[in-house]
Amino acid sequence: MHEFSIACEIFEQVMATAKEHGATEVKHVTLQMGRLSHTNPDQLSFCFKVLSEESIAENADFIVEMIPPSLECECGYTGTVDEEKIRENCEFKSELLAYAAVMECPICGKPAQITGGRELIIKSIEIETEDQN
Amino acid sequence: MLMHVIDMGHDVYKANDKVAEKNKKKLDKYQVFSVNVMGAIGSGKTTLIEEVIRQLKDKYRIAVIAGDVIAEMDSSRFRKLDVPTIPVNTGKECHLDAKLVEKALDEVDLNNTDLLLIENVGNLICPVDFKLGEHLRVVIVSVTEGDDIILKHPMIFKTSDLAVINKVDIAHAVDVDAEKMRDDILSLNPNVPVILTSKHDWESLETWISFIELELKNLRIDK
Numbered sequence: 001m002h003e004f005s006i007a008c009e010i011f012e013q014v015m016a017t018a019k020e021h022g023a024t025e026v027k028h029v030t031l032q033m034g035r036l037s038h039t040n041p042d043q044l045s046f047c048f049k050v051l052s053e054e055s056i057a058e059n060a061d062f063i064v065e066m067i068p069p070s071l072e073c074e075c076g077y078t079g080t081v082d083e084e085k086i087r088e089n090c091e092f093k094s095e096l097l098a099y100a101a102v103m104e105c106p107i108c109g110k111p112a113q114i115t116g117g118r119e120l121i122i123k124s125i126e127i128e129t130e131d132q133n
Numbered sequence: 134m135l136m137h138v139i140d141m142g143h144d145v146y147k148a149n150d151k152v153a154e155k156n157k158k159k160l161d162k163y164q165v166f167s168v169n170v171m172g173a174i175g176s177g178k179t180t181l182i183e184e185v186i187r188q189l190k191d192k193y194r195i196a197v198i199a200g201d202v203i204a205e206m207d208s209s210r211f212r213k214l215d216v217p218t219i220p221v222n223t224g225k226e227c228h229l230d231a232k233l234v235e236k237a238l239d240e241v242d243l244n245n246t247d248l249l250l251i252e253n254v255g256n257l258i259c260p261v262d263f264k265l266g267e268h269l270r271v272v273i274v275s276v277t278e279g280d281d282i283i284l285k286h287p288m289i290f291k292t293s294d295l296a297v298i299n300k301v302d303i304a305h306a307v308d309v310d311a312e313k314m315r316d317d318i319l320s321l322n323p324n325v326p327v328i329l330t331s332k333h334d335w336e337s338l339e340t341w342i343s344f345i346e347l348e349l350k351n352l353r354i355d356k
Contacts, residue, residue, distance in 0.1 A: 002227055002259045006145055013143050021139055037146070038258050038288070111323070114291075118262065120145040126138045 156266025
């Protein structure tokens with residue numbers, strides 16, 4: 001199960017950062033996930049919940065922000081994809097862009113190089129600390 | 134109580150990529166050519182690796198990292214061919230990652246290895262996101278998986294350096310058009326070399342083995 005090992009990595013990183021900053025509780029964990037990564041946000045959130053039981057992160061809100069794919073084309077275009085067009089041409093009609101066969105350049109229509117959209121970034125955490133005073 | 138927002142910017146996949154880069158540097162230092170062999174369960178990864186070992190082991194010093202969820206059946210098949218084999222049981226995981234390979238590399242005698250064959254866990258999805266530090270990424274697909282399998286798993290074909298369509302001798306029996314499979318691969322990745330193989334067709338195996346040997350030689354020339 002792919003998501004479990006990723007959740008382990010996220011949990012370890014979050015706990016290390018929280019500890020470093022003297023957290024008594026982790027309130028939010030915000031993630032950025034590329035829409036081409038083979039990761040399911042709901043499963044990841046579930047795994048994180050299981051892992052964080054009885055830790056200072058057990059009540060944390062797990063927020064996932066999606067990053068759209070970005071392209072670079074030989075015609076010179078760099079930018080995001082035309083999702084509607086890709087879905088029209090994809091025989092699976094899937095919401096999962098990772099399953100679209102080809103990422104066309106929205107300008108010239110040729111298959112373009114994928115330059116972004118596979119990320120999985122722990123963007124930030126919100127923590128509570130003891131009042132110093 | 135005080136609330137703080139702490140920016141982390143830690144990319145989980147990039148963290149794996151960094152370890153993979155470290156693995157690759159280590160392999161380069163010892164001039165070891167490494168191949169990541171990916172493909173579904175039953176696609177013929179172990180069989181095709183065995184053929185490479187049989188034909189090249191007298192010319193090159195070969196080692197194998199055999200990834201499997203739990204059993205050691207594959208590694209015992211490689212050991213029978215008298216090559217050093219490191220089994221990596223991923224336990225709960227569906228893919229090898231760079232850290233697992235980093236650990237396995239500690240057990241490989243890199244000074245005495247020319248070719249490192251890494252058999253990934255049987256899966257067409259998860260290995261895509263995890264680089265290992267390999268020089269060559271190979272995906273093996275068999276006709277028994279059906280000729281729509283390629284478009285169902287585009288990312289692995291887009292990110293591979295070589296695609297092998299295996300068991301083509303039984304394509305007719307399973308009502309599959311191997312040429313359609315080849316066309317599908319090329320529609321996803323127009324420049325990828327595609328080889329059709331069958332364990333009963335020596336010529337096709339020779340093409341597969343020669344490809345690996347040529348890439349190995351090319352790496353040495355580049356160095």
